[in-house]
Amino acid sequence: MTTYTFTLDSLSADHLRGGFFVGWPNPPSPETHLRLLQGSSHVVLAWDDGQVVGFITAISDGVLSAYIPLLEVLPAYQGRGIGGELVRRMLDQLKDFYIVDVVCDPDMQPFYARHGLRPYSAMILRNFARQSGHSTGA
Numbered sequence: 001m002t003t004y005t006f007t008l009d010s011l012s013a014d015h016l017r018g019g020f021f022v023g024w025p026n027p028p029s030p031e032t033h034l035r036l037l038q039g040s041s042h043v044v045l046a047w048d049d050g051q052v053v054g055f056i057t058a059i060s061d062g063v064l065s066a067y068i069p070l071l072e073v074l075p076a077y078q079g080r081g082i083g084g085e086l087v088r089r090m091l092d093q094l095k096d097f098y099i100v101d102v103v104c105d106p107d108m109q110p111f112y113a114r115h116g117l118r119p120y121s122a123m124i125l126r127n128f129a130r131q132s133g134h135s136t137g138a
């Protein structure tokens, strides 16, 4: 049974070894994954059998705005509603912010539209030399 948590209590890198960041040539390690979860203002984790099988993060200024940079469900767990539930629970945490933004591929827009988001345009920068994470975390 899938359960959901909002805190990182007793979470370790060993809970994150299921194979996240599918398709990333230079993915963050489970230890770096733990660090980015700890650095996020909001997280929701999906658990099954003692392992994290899905996660979503948000980064916020605590006043007006929040940004959702990462959402992923392990391939073996996709198509069961876990991704949608992570989004639903995250948006509930962010319901008092004026701005809540996600950048996504066009084919993902219907998925987010089901949760009330609408298409817009974005500008992005990707530093592929740092795809595995900032060296110091500063």
Ligand SMILES: CC(C)(COP(=O)(O)OP(=O)(O)OC[C@H]1O[C@@H](n2cnc3c(N)ncnc32)[C@H](O)[C@@H]1OP(=O)(O)O)[C@@H](O)C(=O)NCCC(=O)NCCS
Residues within 6 Å of the ligand: 070, 071, 072, 073, 074, 077, 078, 079, 080, 081, 082, 083, 084, 085, 103, 104, 105, 107, 108, 110, 111
């Ligand atoms: C997107 C993702 C989190 C969805 O997780 P999930 O647990 O399968 O989601 P749900 O079961 O709640 O919903 C499945 C729906 O996701 C949508 N979806 C998933 N991947 C999609 C894609 N690449 N393109 C378009 N829609 C997609 C579909 O609408 C699907 O609906 P269907 O079941 O009717 O086909 C998961 O596919 C994933 O981890 N993908 C890789 C990482 C990623 O793309 N993250 C989003 C970054 S913006």
